[in-house]
Amino acid sequence: MNHKNNNARVLLLATLAGLCGTALATENGAPTTAVGVYDFGAGMTPPVTPNGTLGLRTSFYSAKVQKDRRGNDVNNDFSLSVLSLGLAYIRMTDYQLFGANYGFSTVVPFFKMDAELGIDTPVGRLEFEADPFRLADVQITPLILQWNLSPNLFVNAQFQIQAPTGDYDKNRLISPGLNHWTFSPIVNGTWISDNGFEVSSSFEVDVNTRNNATDYKNGVEYRHEFAVGQHFGPWTAGIGGYYYRQFSDDDAPNLATGNRARVMAVGPALSYFKPGLPPVWLHAYKEFDARNRAEGYTVALRIAHSF
Secondary structure (H helix, E strand, O other): OHHHHHHHHHHHHHHHHHHHHHOOOOHHHOOOOOOOOOOOOOOOOOOOOOOOEEEEEEEEEEEEEEEOOOOOEOOOEEEEEEEEEEEEEEEEEEEEEOOEEEEEEEEEEEEEEEEEEEEEEOOEEEEEEEOOEEEOOOEEEEEEEEEEOOOOEEEEEEEEEEOOOOOOOOOOOOOOOOOOOEEEEEEEEEEEOOOOEEEEEEEEEEEEOOEOOOOEEOOOEEEEEEEEEEEEOOEEEEEEEEEEEEOOOOEOOOOOOOOOOEEEEEEEEEEEOOOOOOOEEEEEEEEEEEEOEEEEEEEEEEEEEEO
């Protein structure tokens, strides 16, 4: 009986290692930082106010399929849903640096995660599940530079640090925390024509440290987020989305090379902005063309108020 259990354990570890090597890039197949954050107005930061700006972002992500490196479905029973709630504080100032207004921010996120994974093996079916609701990794942005280059063009640059503050358990199927640091330079831009046509984009690179609990190090990750739409009074409507890709391989013991993830997403985006009222952003994106990761959809709502 013990021999059989040992065999099952060895087979389980080999199966999961194979999953990571052929179907999941980044540890547990999860991007390091949230995608689908920026849409309309990405190049604009909040105004300079005495007390700063509070923001709330909630999003829901769901996926029921994993893709291998060729884009084919992985043969397992998989389900993942993540409800995230993030409280943000942003403070822009009159202080000038390189001709831009200086600011800083922090985001405190909480994740409600539900994950299930079923794998058929020669010794029987293996079932795993986890449903934590915990603090995720806090993001601190000590540097925000906002340039208002013209009445039509707005650009900001940011340096974001994601700290390993979230709840983490290496033996759990999935955790809100990642147990490693991430350093992210970000550049955002917004152009609005005289007729109210808007193009916004965000470019971000994530550089990760190693997870010392598992000896796993995610490769360098890149994301481009975008929104294109038309202004109608206080409303802006159009399409948005994101492109996510790893620039370099993950690094971990016995991990196959060439293990890089990518995915694209697109869908409707809507925003509302009227002076004196909190601005609101809403979008719904469907993912496609995934490689080495899950493929699903996400819905996100943001609201902010300056004091």
